[in-house]
Amino acid sequence: MATVQSTKKKVPEAWAKLGILSDQDLIHHFPRRYEDRSLWSDPISATEGATVTTRGKIVSSKNNRWRGGRSSFEAVFQPQGMFESITLVWYNMPFFKNYLKEGKELIAHGRIMISGKKRKIMHPEIEVITEDMHCSIHLDRLTPIYPTTTGLSQRVIRSRMHATLSGEDFYVQEMVPLPGNFVSATEAYREIHFPTTPASLESARQRLAFEELFLMQILLAKRRQNVISVHKKRGKKKRDLVEPWLKSLSFQPTNAQSRVFAELDEDLARERPMNRLLQGDVGSGKTLVACHAMLRTLECGMNAALLAPTETLAEQHARNLRKLLEPFDVSVQVWTKNQKPTGAGLFTKNGIIFVGTHALFQAKAVLPSLGLGVIDEQHKFGVLQRRAFLAKGENTDLLVMTATPIPRTLCLTLYGDLDVSVLDEMPPGRKEIKTVLRSAEELSKVWAYIKKEIQKDRQAYVVYPVLEESEKLDLKSVKVAFKEMQGIFGEKEVVMLHGKMDPEEKMLQMAEFRTGRKHVMVATSVIEVGVDVPTATMMVIEHAERFGLAQLHQLRGRVGRSDLQSYCVLVGEPKGEESWKRLKIMEETQDGFRLAEEDLKIRGPGNILGAEQSGLPPLRVANLGRDMLLLSEARKAASELMEREPELENYPALRERLKTYEVFAGHQTAN
Numbered sequence: 085m086a087t088v089q090s091t092k093k094k095v096p097e098a099w100a101k102l103g104i105l106s107d108q109d110l111i112h113h114f115p116r117r118y119e120d121r122s123l124w125s126d127p128i129s130a131t132e133g134a135t136v137t138t139r140g141k142i143v144s145s146k147n148n149r150w151r152g153g154r155s156s157f158e159a160v161f162q163p164q165g166m167f168e169s170i171t172l173v174w175y176n177m178p179f180f181k182n183y184l185k186e187g188k189e190l191i192a193h194g195r196i197m198i199s200g201k202k203r204k205i206m207h208p209e210i211e212v213i214t215e216d217m218h219c220s221i222h223l224d225r226l227t228p229i230y231p232t233t234t235g236l237s238q239r240v241i242r243s244r245m246h247a248t249l250s251g252e253d254f255y256v257q258e259m260v261p262l263p264g265n266f267v268s269a270t271e272a273y274r275e276i277h278f279p280t281t282p283a284s285l286e287s288a289r290q291r292l293a294f295e296e297l298f299l300m301q302i303l304l305a306k307r308r309q310n311v312i313s314v315h316k317k318r319g320k321k322k323r324d325l326v327e328p329w330l331k332s333l334s335f336q337p338t339n340a341q342s343r344v345f346a347e348l349d350e351d352l353a354r355e356r357p358m359n360r361l362l363q364g365d366v367g368s369g370k371t372l373v374a375c376h377a378m379l380r381t382l383e384c385g386m387n388a389a390l391l392a393p394t395e396t397l398a399e400q401h402a403r404n405l406r407k408l409l410e411p412f413d414v415s416v417q418v419w420t421k422n423q424k425p426t427g428a429g430l431f432t433k434n435g436i437i438f439v440g441t442h443a444l445f446q447a448k449a450v451l452p453s454l455g456l457g458v459i460d461e462q463h464k465f466g467v468l469q470r471r472a473f474l475a476k477g478e479n480t481d482l483l484v485m486t487a488t489p490i491p492r493t494l495c496l497t498l499y500g501d502l503d504v505s506v507l508d509e510m511p512p513g514r515k516e517i518k519t520v521l522r523s524a525e526e527l528s529k530v531w532a533y534i535k536k537e538i539q540k541d542r543q544a545y546v547v548y549p550v551l552e553e554s555e556k557l558d559l560k561s562v563k564v565a566f567k568e569m570q571g572i573f574g575e576k577e578v579v580m581l582h583g584k585m586d587p588e589e590k591m592l593q594m595a596e597f598r599t600g601r602k603h604v605m606v607a608t609s610v611i612e613v614g615v616d617v618p619t620a621t622m623m624v625i626e627h628a629e630r631f632g633l634a635q636l637h638q639l640r641g642r643v644g645r646s647d648l649q650s651y652c653v654l655v656g657e658p659k660g661e662e663s664w665k666r667l668k669i670m671e672e673t674q675d676g677f678r679l680a681e682e683d684l685k686i687r688g689p690g691n692i693l694g695a696e697q698s699g700l701p702p703l704r705v706a707n708l709g710r711d712m713l714l715l716s717e718a719r720k721a722a723s724e725l726m727e728r729e730p731e732l733e734n735y736p737a738l739r740e741r742l743k744t745y746e747v748f749a750g751h752q753t754a755n
Contacts, residue, residue: 096321098235107248111256111273114229114704118279121193122225127167127205132198136205137223138163139213147178159184170196170203172210189213190222193393209239217328249274259295259648259738263721266291266336269732275707293706294714301722302732302742304500308359309730312500316357316479318384318455324381325412335653340509341369347505348456348483350378358456358481360497363489364507365676366641367514370485371401374458375408375506377483381434382414386455391436391445391473393464394588394592395420399611401460402439404616410439419443422587445472456481487613488634488639489676491684494708500719510676515529517623517644519652519671524626530653534622538577538603544622544646546606547639549630551582560628566606577675581736612638620648628654628670629663633683636666637676662686684709739749 104110125136140163149155157180162169172192174180184190194208208446211223219225221242230241233389246252256269267275272291330337337345344362351358362563364370378388390405392398398420405416415432417425419440429600438444454477459470474480495504522530536545546569548562566580575591579593593602595601598617605611612635623643628636636654654671658664669682706714724733732739 093124098233100238101233102231110245110248111277112709113230113245114276114703116231117229118285119227119229121223121227122142126166127163127196127203128166130196132136132196134196135194136196137191137193139191139224140166140189141165141418142184142186142190144171144186145181147181157181157184160192167652170627172208173204173206175207178440182507184210191220193223195342221278226282226285228277236283245277249277257737260298260721260725260735262291262294263717269295289705290711290714293711294718296703296706297711297718297743298722301500301719302726302738305722305726306379306742307501309726311359312356314357314479315355316481318352318386322382322385323383324473325383325414325434326376327411329375329379329409330483332504333513336509338369340507341373344373344505344507345376348373349380351503352377352380352456352481355483355662357479358483359502360483361462361495361502361504361533362483362485362507363495363504364487364602365489365510366487366638367645368487368507368510369461370487370507371404372408373459373505374483374485378437378456378458379409379412379414381456382437385435385437386454387436387451387453388456388458389440389444389451389454389473389476390458390460391465392439392441392460394610394613396590396610397442397460398439398441399591400616405437419449420524420587442469445469445476449476451476453477454480456483459484461488462486462724463644485636489637489680491677491680492682494680512719514644515646515649516674517640517649517650517652519627519640519654519674521656521671523657523665524655530624530655533651534604534624535573537621537700538573539602541603542620542622543597543603543605543617543620544624545611545620545639545642546604546624547611548606548608549627551584551608559630562606562608565626567633569604571712577602577607578604578606581605581610583610605642607655609635609639611642614647615642617642619648620645621648621650623650623652624653624655625653628656628667629658630656631681633666633669634676636670637674637679640670640674699708 099105102113104113112552121137123137127133127138128135130136135429140161140221140341143160143162145157145159147155147157155176155178157174157177159172159180160169161172172194182188190213191206191211191325192205193210194205197204208223211220219752222239228240228242228695229244230245232241234236254274255268256273258269266272267287267290274286275288276292279288320463348358351360361371362373364373374390378390381388387595390398390401392401398418402416402418409416413433415436417436417438419425420443425438436452440449443449444451457474457480458478459465459473462470463486463590465473474482492500537544548560548565550559550561551563562582566578569578579596581590581593581597585593593605594615595607600619609631623640625631625636625639631639640652643652653668654667656663656667658667665686666683669679673679708715725735729735732742
């Protein structure tokens, strides 16, 4: 009651901050966790700091006032069935004297504080027992704890939520007949907010998780329909490039690469645009596959463009493509913030490949006759950015690539509208990278080994999670480590690379390392993509527990890029079991797909389903770590419905819900 009064003026603005502008928004504001406040505790024998829930009566109460206007309200509270009492204390709540009078019965919840012989609960959460009380909202139950913001207490959110859900006219229309024995939508919303039992909570969660996954699969199916329904502009074959190029290679493509070549050829020959995801572990040869697809496009008189997230990676792709295509009169043009295509290079016999960063999809960028767009490290780009890139052509073929293996579960969810190719074979001659976990005390041995590698003209990376020192984080920074490494290996041997350097300095430092003039690179995780130095054989990652498995795997992939034996040293002091598990798995396997599955099990999907990257709203209820069976059922149900009724004419509630869903995602595809 007091909290409602004291925050009344702030509530409208606070609700808006949470995105709650209507009752529809409200019921989708799900609890982030629950507290079991149905179990009574003994506050008299509880230890200091223990959280207790207890029922009892007010024995006496009083207001205390100090200088400066500050006051406290104290109520002597006697728990049910006990002779001893405790004190409940609130600051600056003088109006409580009219509310918590002697004899008032209530439930109190809070943390015990012991001062001498006195036991207190400071600012407890309370609920007054009344004769007409049907159920407790805040206490004596599995209590929802919501995401909140300044000016909105848990009590205010719960009170409004309960009033909305318990109203006689509250009803949620079913969108479609559901498979299995799911509870109704109306019951699911009531139970997920105010569960009767743990079992009823799980039933409600499964019902709403299925609906969430079902909607996602319908949206992906609609996207797929849109791609299939359009036709691309592609002329007949005008020249031979792919076959002569394949014959010119000094190595044989792997079986996996040959299989994907065939999949791409089939896609590119169709009238509808290609829409394909290429997954390949670090070093599996995705660039060769992209080159094959781009040459097929150039054969038909169209041009191609490759979009990369960083200038470093764009430069590397351009260098590699020029080496591969030098004899074939194909122009490879770099287009970044600091580098634009040269006029002379735009006139070539066999077409142009543009390689660039975000500059490629800016308004000023003109990509003539764009037939194929390739996006590398596609998760680094948002949906709107990808769309702007493809808009440079007309119904352009799309190949998106990732070196971050995606678990099958996530792949079905994130990329259900894409065909998927997988490079599951490494080029011959690569040796397995030996990965070991070491403590900071063992680093002197690591530095000694790197010195031996330098004598063989080999190189090393040393990676840190932060650029600057911080009082809040007890972590060594790149800038501090750079000085240390210069002391250990000599000033002339060490370069530094991080994201805040200007592009020219980055390129200069990269060139120093790539050409072998410097042997040790101290860097942040900026090097996880776009760095390919065959003579680099050592990767040292300090504070390794601060990185995710996918990132550690990407960093490890910067070495082992030749037939030289390479090593990855993970230096860390993991505090929890989860951190230990992740680092031990890195020691055990180099299979990126297995690592991705393990990361999903250990840490969950995180916000990989964010609207910006995937064009899908983040999951609010479903958990892909444990809802694989639900996802499978949702895909099946969505597929069957779309086959029967692709326009969803007889499902108006579903059509309306999809519109809301798509607006949230920033992706308008529904009719």
